[in-house]
Amino acid sequence: MKKSFIAFWRRNLAFSELAIVSNLEYRFNFVIDAFVQPLITVGIELLLWIAIFKTTEATLIGGFGKEAYLAYGVWAPFLGRIAVSWMYESMMVEEVSSGSINVILARPISFYEYYLSQMMGYKFITTVLSLLAPLSVSYFFHLPIHYDRIPLALLLVFYYLFLIHTLSFVISTFAFFLTRVRSLTLVKNLTLWLLAGELVPIDLMPETLSKILLLSPFPSGVYIPVAYMTGRVDINMISQGFLSVSISILVSCLIGHWLWKKGLEEYTGTGA
Amino acid sequence: MQFIQTIKKYFGLYQAFFKASLVADLEFRLNFILLVFAEFIWYSTQLVLYEVIYRHTNIIGNWTLNQMRVFVFLALFVDSIYMILWDPNFSKFNDEVRKGNLDLLLTKPINSMFMISSQKISISHIPCLFITGAGLIWSLMQIPDFNWLKLFWLILLIPSGLSVIFVGRLALNSSAIIFSRADFLQYVWYSIFRLGLRPDAIYSGTLRYILIFILPFAMVASVPTRFLLEPIQFGFALWALIMPILLLSFMNWYWKFCMKYYSSASS
Numbered sequence: 001m002k003k004s005f006i007a008f009w010r011r012n013l014a015f016s017e018l019a020i021v022s023n024l025e026y027r028f029n030f031v032i033d034a035f036v037q038p039l040i041t042v043g044i045e046l047l048l049w050i051a052i053f054k055t056t057e058a059t060l061i062g063g064f065g066k067e068a069y070l071a072y073g074v075w076a077p078f079l080g081r082i083a084v085s086w087m088y089e090s091m092m093v094e095e096v097s098s099g100s101i102n103v104i105l106a107r108p109i110s111f112y113e114y115y116l117s118q119m120m121g122y123k124f125i126t127t128v129l130s131l132l133a134p135l136s137v138s139y140f141f142h143l144p145i146h147y148d149r150i151p152l153a154l155l156l157v158f159y160y161l162f163l164i165h166t167l168s169f170v171i172s173t174f175a176f177f178l179t180r181v182r183s184l185t186l187v188k189n190l191t192l193w194l195l196a197g198e199l200v201p202i203d204l205m206p207e208t209l210s211k212i213l214l215l216s217p218f219p220s221g222v223y224i225p226v227a228y229m230t231g232r233v234d235i236n237m238i239s240q241g242f243l244s245v246s247i248s249i250l251v252s253c254l255i256g257h258w259l260w261k262k263g264l265e266e267y268t269g270t271g272a
Numbered sequence: 273m274q275f276i277q278t279i280k281k282y283f284g285l286y287q288a289f290f291k292a293s294l295v296a297d298l299e300f301r302l303n304f305i306l307l308v309f310a311e312f313i314w315y316s317t318q319l320v321l322y323e324v325i326y327r328h329t330n331i332i333g334n335w336t337l338n339q340m341r342v343f344v345f346l347a348l349f350v351d352s353i354y355m356i357l358w359d360p361n362f363s364k365f366n367d368e369v370r371k372g373n374l375d376l377l378l379t380k381p382i383n384s385m386f387m388i389s390s391q392k393i394s395i396s397h398i399p400c401l402f403i404t405g406a407g408l409i410w411s412l413m414q415i416p417d418f419n420w421l422k423l424f425w426l427i428l429l430i431p432s433g434l435s436v437i438f439v440g441r442l443a444l445n446s447s448a449i450i451f452s453r454a455d456f457l458q459y460v461w462y463s464i465f466r467l468g469l470r471p472d473a474i475y476s477g478t479l480r481y482i483l484i485f486i487l488p489f490a491m492v493a494s495v496p497t498r499f500l501l502e503p504i505q506f507g508f509a510l511w512a513l514i515m516p517i518l519l520l521s522f523m524n525w526y527w528k529f530c531m532k533y534y535s536s537a538s539s
Contacts (some may be wrong), residue, residue, distance in 0.1 A: 028451045032460055040463040051474030052325060052332050061328040183306035190313040199317055200324045236490065 011109055016121025023122055034130040038078055041143060042137060045073035062204045064232065071143040071230045072201055076222050078134045080198035082127055082156055083221030086121040089168035089185050096175035096263075110174075112256075116165050145229055153225035156241050160221045162271070163245050164192075166252040173256060176263030197223025203232065214240075219249040276301045285382065286390065293393040305397035310356075315348050315400060317436065318469060331472025339501055341411035346500075347469050347493035349408050350430055352401040360392040365445040367413060367459065370380075375536045380452070385527055415501065421501050428498040429514055433468075435516035436488050439523045446530040468492035488515055 023030055038039065053059075053066040092115050095101040104111050138145045171188060174181045193199065195218035202223045203209050213219060220241035227233040299306050322344055326337040335343065365388065368374045377387045412418050444457045467483060472494035475483055483490040495508050 026451075032457060037460050037463050040460065041466070044463070044466045047474050047479075048470055051476075052329060055329070055331050178300075178302065180300045180303040183303045183310060186310040187306050187313065190310055190317070194313065194317050194320070199321050204324050204328060206327075233288060 004006070012117035013114065015109075015114060016124070019118035019121035020125045020142070022115050023125065030264075034126050035133060038081060038130050038133050038233055041077040041081075042074050042133065045077055046070055049073045051229035062201070067142070067144050068232070069147055069201075070141060071138065072226055074134045074137050074146075074234075075226045075229060076198045076201075078130070079153075079157055079225055080193065080196065080222045082123055083160055083164060083196060084167050084189055084192065085119060085161075085164050086185070086189065088122070088165075089171060089189075090182075091115070091178055092172035093175050093181050093185065096172050097179070097181070111153050112165075112169050112258075115168075116162075117228045119165055119184060120158075120161065123158070123199055141268075144231060146231055149229050152238060156220055156225050156228075156238055156245075159242060160217070161254065163217060163249050164221070166249055166256055167192075170252055170256045170259060173259035173263045174260075176266050182256075195219070196221040197226075201232070203227070215244065217241075217244040220245050282382070282386065289391055290314065290393050294395050296392075297395040304396055308399050311397060311400045312403075315404065318348060333471045334430055335471060335473065335501075338411065338414045342408065342415065342500060343471050343497040345404055345407040345411050346497050349401070350433050350437075350492055350496075351405040351469075352397050352404050353430070354434055355397040356394050357434075358438060358441065359397075360391050361389050361392045361456065362445050362531075364392075365484065366478055367450045368394060369448055369534075372536055374534065378531075380495070384531075385523070387411060389438070409425075412500070418500075422504075425499045425504070425509070429499060430492075432512040432516050433492040433496060435519050436491050437465070437468070439519040440489075442523055443526055446526045446527055448528040451534045464489070468494075485511075488519075491515060 023033075034172075049066070049069040049072075052061070053069070059065060094110070095104065095111075101111065102137055107114075137143070167188060168185075171181060171184050174184055195213060195216060196212070197219050202213050202219055214224075214237075224233065224237050224241040228235070228238050251252070276327050297307075319341075322332075322337070325332065326340065330336065332340060368388070370378070373386070377391075378384050380387050412420075412423075441461055444461050447457060464487075467487070468489035472480055472483060472490040475490075480490070484495070491512065495512070498505070499508070
C-alpha cells in the first residue's frame with residue numbers, strides 16, 4: 001500500500017515537474033502569462049471601480065466601500081486565471097481527437113492523472129510567481145485584505161481545480177463521439193466565468209439569483225475565496241465551498257468515468 | 273483601371289473564402305450551434321456587468337444606464353464584425369507560424385497580410401451581428417429625442433474602430449514571429465481589448481489621451497458613442513479619418529520587420 005502510494009506520488013511529481021520545466025522553457029511566454037496579463041487585467045478592473053465610486057453619490061455599494069471593491073478588482077481576475085483550464089483542456093481534447101492518446105493508453109498512468117499532475121504543476125508555478133502582483137498592489141494601496149486568510153482561500157481554489165480538471169476530462173471524452181468539441185470548451189468556460197463571480201461580485205446580483213449561485217460549486221473558484229480574503233464572508237462560506245466542490249467532483253467523476261468507458265468502446269486507435 | 277482589377281480580384285477571393293467557411297462551419301452543426309450559444313453568453317456577460325452595477329448606482333463616468341447600453345451594444349456590434357472577419361485567422365496565427373504553414377501563404381501572389389488575416393470567416397458570429405445591431409437600435413430608442421441621422425457617422429467611425437482592433441491584434445500576433453513561442457500574447461490581447469469594452473469616461477487625464485491617440489481603443493466604441501449621444505466634435509472626426517491610415521502604415525512596416533525574423537519552420 002505504502003509502496004504503491006510512493007510510486008503514485010513520484011509519478012505525479014515527475015509530470016508536475018515536466019509541466020513546470022516546459023512552461024519555463026519559453027521565458028518570454030511565461031513572463032507574459034504570469035505577470036503582464038494579470039497586471040493589465042487588474043489595472044483595467046481597478047479603473048472601472050475607481051470611476052464608479054468617483055461618480056456615484058453613495059459611498060457604499062451593496063454595503064461595501066471603494067477599497068473593498070478595489071480589493072475585489074485586484075484579486076478576482078488573479079484567482080479567475082488560476083481557476084480555469086484552457087490550455088490543458090485543449091491538449092486533452094486534441095489527444096483524443098487526433099488519436100495520439102494511444103501513447104498515454106499504453107503507459108502505466110491514466111489519462112486523467114497524466115494531465116491532472118501537469119496542470120497542477122503549471123498552476124502551482126504560475127500562482128507562486130504571479131502572486132507577487134496582487135500582493136504588492138494590495139500592500140501599496142492599503143487594500144482591506146486579511147492576509148492570514150490567503151492560504152485557506154488559495155487552498156479552496158486549488159481544490160476547485162480538481163473539479164475544473166474533472167470537467168475538462170468530461171469534455172475531452174466527448175471527442176470520442178464528436179468530431180469537433182472546441183465549442184463545448186468555450187461554452188463551459190464562459191459559463192463558469194460568469195457563475196464564478198469574476199465579472200462582478202455575486203452579492204451585488206439580485207438576492208434570489210445570488211442565493212442560488214452560492215449553492216453551486218462555481219463561486220468557489222473566485223467569489224468565495226476573494227470574499228473571504230476581503231472580509232465579505234466568513235469561514236462558514238469557505239466550508240460550504242469545500243462541501244459543494246466535493247459533491248460536484250464526485251458527480252462529475254462518475255459521469256466522466258461512464259463517458260470514458262463508453263468512449264473507449266467507440267474508439268478506434270488510429271495513428272498507431 | 274488596375275486598381276479596379278485589384279479590388280475585383282480581392283473581392284472574388286473573399287467570396288471564395290466566405291463560401292469555404294460557410295461549408296466548413298455548417299458541416300459540424302452541433303459545434304456551430306454551440307459556438308453561437310457561446311457567443312451569446314460572452315455578449316450577455318458584458319451586458320450583465322453594467323446591468324448589475326447600475327442596480328446600485330445611477331451614473332458611471334457621465335453616462336446613465338440608457339446611455340451605457342448604447343455604448344455596450346455598439347462595442348459588441350463592432351466586436352461582432354471583427355470576430356466575423358478576422359478573429360479565427362488571428363487565433364490560429366501562432367500555430368501557422370510554428371508549424372510552417374505561413375510559408376505556403378507567403379508564396380501566394382497576393383498581399384500576405386490579407387491572406388493571413390482573411391482566409392477564414394466566422395459564420396457563427398453572424399447571428400450576433402444582427403442581435404447586437406438590433407440591441408443598438410433598441411437602446412437608441414430609449415434615448416429621448418435621439419437624432420437618427422447621427423447614425424451616418426458610424427459609416428466613418430466603425431471602420432476606424434475596426435482598424436484599431438485589426439492592427440492591434442495583428443501586431444501582437446506578428447510578434448510571435450520574433451519570439452519562437454508567444455502563445456500567451458493572444459491572452460494579452462483579450463486583456464488589452466477590455467480597454468475598448470469600457471467607456472472612456474472611466475479613464476482620466478493622460479491615460480484617456482493615450483487611449484484616444486496612442487493605443488486608440490477609445491475609438492472602438494467610446495468615441496462613436498459620444499458622436500451618437502453628445503454634440504459632434506469635428507476634431508475626433510478628422511482623427512477617425514487619419515488614424516486608420518497611420519495604423520495601417522505602421523502595420524505594413526511592422527509586418528515587414530517581423531518577416532525578417534521568420535525562419536521557415538517547415539523546410
